Amino acid sequence: MERTLIAHLPQAIGQKVKIQGFLHTLRDQKTMQFLILRDRSGMVQVAFYKKANPELAEQISRLTNESVLTITGTVVENPIVKLGGLEVQLETLTVESLAEAPLPLDPTAEVLPSLDYRLDWRFLDMRRAPVTAFFEIQTTLEMAFREYWLQHGFVEIHSPKLMGSASESGAELFEVQYFDTKAYLAQSPQFYKQMAMAAGFERVFEIGPVFRADPSFTSRHMTEFTGLDMEMSYIESHEDVMRFLENMLHYVYQRVAEKHAAAIEAHFGVQLEVPSVPFPRIPMAEAVEILKREGYTLPPEKKGDIDPGGERTLAQFVRREYNHDFFFLTDWPWTVRPFYHMRHPDRPDLTRSFDLIAKGTEIVTGAQREHRYPILREQAIEKGLSLEPIQFYLDFFRYGCPPHGGFGLGLSRLMMVMLNLPNIREAVFLFRGPNRLHP
Amino acid sequence: MERTLIAHLPQAIGQKVKIQGFLHTLRDQKTMQFLILRDRSGMVQVAFYKKANPELAEQISRLTNESVLTITGTVVENPIVKLGGLEVQLETLTVESLAEAPLPLDPTAEVLPSLDYRLDWRFLDMRRAPVTAFFEIQTTLEMAFREYWLQHGFVEIHSPKLMGSASESGAELFEVQYFDTKAYLAQSPQFYKQMAMAAGFERVFEIGPVFRADPSFTSRHMTEFTGLDMEMSYIESHEDVMRFLENMLHYVYQRVAEKHAAAIEAHFGVQLEVPSVPFPRIPMAEAVEILKREGYTLPPEKKGDIDPGGERTLAQFVRREYNHDFFFLTDWPWTVRPFYHMRHPDRPDLTRSFDLIAKGTEIVTGAQREHRYPILREQAIEKGLSLEPIQFYLDFFRYGCPPHGGFGLGLSRLMMVMLNLPNIREAVFLFRGPNRLHP
Structure with missing residues (x-):
């Protein structure tokens, strides 16, 4: 006998x-x-x-909550039953898996234990309807990204996570014992998606793990997370990348809203708004002025950068002035961006770069990349990098490389923002942090 | 002015x-x-x-091969031109990136250097049309898998690659320095996709990296590869998993054939055959008999297992007898399968497991999993595992877990088989092996 999903029972009234x-x-x-x-x-x-x-009744009496059962029976209408106005009249019962009692975490409880305890028993926590819904929403969201990329001629890549040398900087790197040598876990697919540009792929994307040996314990950081990365060739500036990104997010939100708007409201209390395009753009110089006017004082030690508090203040300003949840912070100072970001030809102190801030949280970093070998090399030297470990990367630009740009987006950050979750640990399958490697 | 792709020039005759x-x-x-x-x-x-x-002519004379150019001009019909019967009459030229000469690897050369040298200069090797085509085909193939999964109610997961303890066995594990402790790179998402079954997700898939500290240098092994993994609940036996898999592969091949049959023939000389379903199934006991009849002697040290030579001999037999490129080798002896494979109730020496062999190469391993905690625990003990490092996994089965099964498929192995590539190093973005961590 074929299994019937519970959601399909209204079509089976009167049937076994x-x-x-x-x-x-x-x-x-x-x-x-x-039951x-x-x-x-x-x-x-x-x-x-x-x-x-009576024998079966006794067996049922002994059943523990959360046991897995196979039941056959007849579906009958019953208007007084709250669950869909129907019930199944039990004929046979098979216990597939009897749950031990008591449960360390009861997924049906009204009051939840602490987040940390829930992460210890994540598979039980995941049985709660909002968590199940979370992963269904994320599945739709990721598929929408891929659909959009494929509609726009992108190729999917899987770049290696084991690298022979550091990717961006020596900091926050995990070291791996690799036979009789050392390897490092990729902090981003940055170098490799740029390699695909040098290979002439023109447009690539990757969804995959990213590793950061970041010792911080904020509600937004993880040591391993899923990055959505893309890179595109033959752009004129970072503006082309921003335009692509905002149109893609518009599409993705639309797809999620079509399928999950009701579930998002029911489980997360959020009325999903599809963001209008274009998103507001605020150059960094202007952002600093706005913060002054808004009475927000940037911490002095992060010169040229904007701290999370500043991002939230700007987000409030954008919400008030533009009625928008998203904005691009553009044209960051060269001093706070990596060596491979392209500088403005007329303002070498500024880069052709952007962050995307959503509801006050940074979810994307992007830029046009410097594709001209001599300039890129100079920029690496200016940032004090030693060239030898990155020469394999610099070589990508010596034999013809199209102008290009791209970005990296944190999947859990986007989900957290979309569903108004207070902590990124709830926006990931299994959280990894400095103190957490289990389960 | 908007860029026109070269493939779209026939629609732009007479235009600038x-x-x-x-x-x-x-x-x-x-x-x-x-040019x-x-x-x-x-x-x-x-x-x-x-x-x-003449000045522009002189600039053109100095151009090196593989330089990146932006050209404007008028498209004119010219029947004597082999490339599509048209040409562009140059008006302006911008050199975006001048290639150094000589090229360490010339992507237009007729004779290719050694594979190892090509991997050193992979981004230049990738400019060759078959390599570009490879990644377009792979993109379609992966998307087809995801379409099929989504059509069948699957949820996408991203399980952690950093683990606090070993996943399947202590062997072939990469060790990571994780702050002041040790972590291990996941050898498969096995434990975590089973966790999703205990969480009640019922059907999950994941496409992501898999790490094996395998020192072998064959044409089929890599230390890092992309795995396609799925797990499904409420199955009756491994037969349900095989049926799902063969139907999915049928769908995937069809989608690839629709889009790339001509390119596959042109670049790889392969006439893509969409495999008919069902695939032949050969229980291991029968396979051993067939090998005897075919005159193939299994190496004595791998008792109960079938070596690659045996797999190839069986593939020839299947091709001859069933006219099929694929077959399932089923019901493997318990001695050669991991502790979590379910045994046949009436034949505890055999497991409810299978491999999928394609053109003589193993591309999938799958099974029904043992979901009954006391039996699973006994099986771990019988295999000599220490329970403490896997207790977090065993716990998944203590509080109700549906019967389930699934498989892992190697993306590059499938691509290698589909396109008749001689070596897996050509079937991956960047190969990683015991001696290769670069580029």
């Missing part, structure tokens, strides 16, 4: 079905037993008249 | 266009110069009458 799922709750009454069975698609009430089979 | 790409070749004649420009979509001849602008 097989349903499978977790025992959400059991009400064991004098003459009747009511609420939960599968990925929903919940249903299963009813059993104890006198029909 | 901007084209951008690599200088494939230059023929510098007495009165005329002919072949190459972009991702194709090649076109650009003509320049030297007397029109």
Whole structure:
């Protein structure tokens, strides 16, 4: 007998079905037993008249919550049942997996334990409807990104995560024992997606893990996260990259809204707004002026940069002035950007770069890259890098390389912003931080 | 002016266009110069009458092959031109990036240097049309997998690659310095996709990197590769997983054939066959008998296993008897499978497992998993594992877990088989092996 998903039971009234799922709750009454069975698609009430089979009734009495059951029975209309006005009259029961009691974490409880404890028992925490919904939404979101990329002629790549030398800087690198030598975990696919530009691929994307040995414990940082990266050739400036990005996000939000607007409101209390394009753009110099006017004082030690508090203040300003959740912070000073960002020809102190701030959180960093070998080499020297470990990268630009740019976007940061989650640890399958490598 | 892709020039006859790409070749004649420009979509001849602008003619004379150019000009029909019967009459030229000469690897050369040398200069090797085509085909193939998964209710996950303890066995693990402790690179998402089953996700997939500290130097092994993994709940046996897999591969091959059959024939000399379903299934016991009849002697040290030579012999048998490139080798002995494979209830010496062999190469390993905690624990002990490092995994099965199964497929192995490539190093963006961490 084929399994019927609980969500499809209204189409099976009067029929015999097989349903499978977790025992959400059991009400064991004098003459009747009511089992609420939960599968990925929903919940249903299963009813059993104890006198029909006292032995089976006794077996049901012994069932523990969260046990996995296979039940066959007949679907009947029952208007007084809250769950869809129907119930399944139990005929047979198979216990696929009996849950131990007590549960270390009860996914049906009203009051949740601490986040840290929930992460310890993440697989039980994940049985809660909002968490299940989270991953369905993320699945749609990622697929929408890929659809958009494919519609625009992009090629997918999987760049290596094991590197023979440091990618961007020596800091925040994880070191790997690699046979009798050392390797490093890639901090981003940056060098490799640029390699694809030198290879003439013109447009590439990658969704994959990114590793940062960052010891910070904020609600926005992880030591391993999923990056959405792209790079495109034959751009005129970073403006082309921003235009591509905002149109893509508009498309992605639309796809998510079409499919999940109701679930997002139900589980996260968020009315999903599809952001209008273009997004506001604020050059850094102007941002500093705005912060002054708004009465926000930037910390002196981060000269040329804007701290998270400043980003939030700017976000409030943008919300007020432009009625928008997103804005681009553009043209960052050369002093706070990596060596491979292209400088403005007429303002070498500024780069053709941008961050995308969403609801006050930075979710994207992007730029036009410097593709001219002699200038790139000079910029690396100016930043005090030793050339030998990055020569393999510098070589990409010696034999013809198109002008290009791109960005990296943090998947969990975007999901966190979209669903108004307070902590990135709730916006990832399994969180990794300086103190957490389990489960 | 917007850029026109070279492939779109036939729709622009008589118009002024901007084209951008690599200088494939230059023929510098007495009165005329002919530049072949190459972009991702194709090649076109650009003509320049030297007397029109002797200064520009001199600049063109100095151009090196593989330099990146922006050219504007008028598209004219010219039936004697082999490349599409048209040419672009050059009006302006901008050198975006002048290539150094000589090139360490000439992507237009007829004779290729050694594979190892090509990997050193992979970005130049990638400019060759078959390599570009390879990644376009792979992009379609991966997207087809995801389409199929989404059509069948799967959720996408990104499981952590940094683990606090070993995943499957202690062997072939890469160790990472993780702040003041040690981490390990995941050898597969096995434990985590099973965690998603315990979480009630029912159906999940992941495409991501997999790390194996395998010191072998064969044409099929890499220390880092892209795995396509899936897991599905509420199966009856491994047969459900095989059925899902063969239908999915049928769909994927169809999508690739629709889009790339001509390119695959042109660049790889392969007439792509969409495999018919069902694929033949051969239980291991029968396979051993077939090998005996075929006169193939299995090496004595791999008792219960079948070596690559045996797999190739069986593939020839299947090709001859069933006219098929694929077959499932099923019901492997317990002695050669990991502890979490489910055993046959009536034959505890055999597992509910399979490999998928394609053109003689193993590309998939799959099984129904043991989801019953006490049995799983016993099986781990029987395999001599210490329970402490895997207790977090064993815990997944203590609080209700649906019966489930799944598989892992190697992306490069599938591409290698599909395109008849002799070596997996040509079937990956950047190869990683015991001796290779660069570029």
